Structure formats: structure tokens, C-alpha cells
Amino acid sequence: MTNPSRPRILVVSGSARLDSHVHEMVRIAAEAAESAAAEVQVLRLHELALPVMRNGDSEQNALAAVQTARERASWADGFILVTPEYHGSMSGCLKNWFDFLFDELAGKFAGVLAVTGGGGGDMSITAVKTSFSWCHGFTLPYHAAARGSDFSADGSLHNQSVRDRVHRVAHDVVRYAPPLRAAWEQARSLGHGVAAGVAGTHG
Ligand SMILES: Cc1cc2nc3c(=O)[nH]c(=O)nc-3n(C[C@H](O)[C@H](O)[C@H](O)COP(=O)(O)O)c2cc1C
Known part of the structure; x- marks a missing residue:
């Protein structure tokens, strides 16, 4: 049951792998957002199994997975997006998820988390922030990345510094998403003129 007084946060898992460290980051982020009093949903892209986006394909648009992706994104005030780093991106x-969305992300706020094989995560984090920004969303200027070596054999994240960063990201997404969305909706109510800013370019 949706409680309108609580910020609604969608945590998106960008892993297509069942046994992935990404799921541990998702779990920690979701718990942290809940502890910050958010209403949290988790979208696991390996479960949703979106088809590769075909632009303008009405049959594909009617698929349950596509509708679920759009409905869950519309529901959210803010996002915590978690990606594995694949080939520096x-x-x-996760990119395919973005390709189904635009208006559902506009005027909203996101924090970004990454899991890498050994790299610092900057490239995948920047890629996610760029796509969110090109959907007219706003991102937190702070993020967290875990390497494979930050996880124990049982899959738990043992690096306390990374865990703290995940918590900071989650708390900030819960903090900033609602006022940003309220400001965006207020701007949209001004119509399509320049005084409405970028919100005025949306329907
Ligand atoms: C196709 C592919 C590309 C990858 N590219 C990178 C990379 O560019 N940099 C890096 O540090 N790790 C890279 N890795 C390792 C993954 O980042 C690492 O396995 C993953 O992010 C950790 O999550 P996982 O538990 O889902 O594998 C790559 C892995 C795959 C499968």
C-alpha cells in the first residue's frame, strides 16, 4: 500500500547474473533507504527480462515486462541505480532499461552504485549518470563503488568504507528526491513557456 508521506525509492539492479555481487549492494542500499523512512521497491532486471528495445514497436510496448518497467519508474520519486562495470560502462x-524510459525519469533524482572486477567504477558510474541526465534527471554528486575483493566468500560486503558510502547515497536520495520532484511538478504547472524551464518541455 503506497503511503504518500514517505519518499518512494526504486532500487534498480543492473545485473543480469543470478549470483552477482550487485545483489548485495542492492540489498544494502534498499535497507539503508528503508532506514531513512522511504517506501522502497526493488527492480531486478535479471528477473524482469526486458526484451531489447525496439523503438516505436506497439506490440513490444504492450508487453507486461515493458509496462512494469514504466509503471515502477513512474511510481518512484527517486532511484538508486546499481550497475556492474562492463567494458568501462x-x-x-541497465542501458536497455533506460532506453524504454524518458518522461518517467525526468525531474527525478538518482544515486548511483557500481560493482567492478577491480577498477574504480568511475566509468560505469559516469555512464549511468550521463544517461539519467539525458533523461532530464538529476544525480547525486557522490557515489559508491565496490570491487570484487570487497566481498567475502559468502557474498557479503566486508569493506566498511564502501558500506558507509552506500548508506550516504541512500540517505541523500531519500532526502533530495521529494523536494526536487515537488519543484519539478510546480514548474510543470507553469505550462510550456520558458519560465517553466526544462520541465516545460515535457507533456
Ligand atoms: C562483459 C564483462 C565486462 C567487464 N568489464 C569490466 C571492466 O571494464 N572493469 C572492471 O573492473 N571489471 C569488469 N568486469 C568485471 C565485472 O565488473 C564484475 O564481475 C562485476 O561488476 C561484479 O559483479 P558480478 O558479481 O555481477 O560479476 C567485466 C565483466 C564482464 C562479464
């Missing part, structure tokens, strides 16, 4: 399934 975000995962293909």
Missing part, C-alpha cells in the same frame, strides 16, 4: 540490461 554500465551493463547492457
